[in-house]
Amino acid sequence: MTIEITERVQAVWHMEIQGGNWLAAVESLEGGGSKISYRFRYYHDDKLFEDSKDLRHWYRAESEIDVVQAIDKVRQVVAYMQRTGVGVDSHEIVRGRLSLNDFAALLMAQRYMHTKRVQAGTE
Numbered sequence: 001m002t003i004e005i006t007e008r009v010q011a012v013w014h015m016e017i018q019g020g021n022w023l024a025a026v027e028s029l030e031g032g033g034s035k036i037s038y039r040f041r042y043y044h045d046d047k048l049f050e051d052s053k054d055l056r057h058w059y060r061a062e063s064e065i066d067v068v069q070a071i072d073k074v075r076q077v078v079a080y081m082q083r084t085g086v087g088v089d090s091h092e093i094v095r096g097r098l099s100l101n102d103f104a105a106l107l108m109a110q111r112y113m114h115t116k117r118v119q120a121g122t123e
Contacts, residue, residue, distance in 0.1 A: 009103075020043050040057045
């Protein structure tokens with residue numbers, strides 16, 4: 001499972017946690033509502049993608065709340081994780097009025113973001 005950067009993705013977060021990191025995204029849903037996807041990743045090696053033995057736990061929730069409210073909910077989670085010492089060094093990117101290409105370029109420029117290009121039909 002992964003977060004695929006599409007027209008629907010409106011915000012992405014990254015935060016360091018002890019022994020790993022946390023990644024989240026908010027997407028708009030067709031017909032209204034939103035989806036929040038997030039994962040905890042615990043490091044076991046320094047490899048990426050399928051070659052890595054890192055432990056990843058993925059979660060997804062769909063809701064009738066709009067994207068603005070969903071972004072606020074994730075911000076509350078980030079604040080809680082930081083306040084309780086679970087997470088540090090959080091980073092948020094909200095798409096706003098950026099084009100998909102500009103948003104994707106901004107994400108790919110982040111030190112914590114690892115990307116791979118996938119040809120249609122191969123995954």
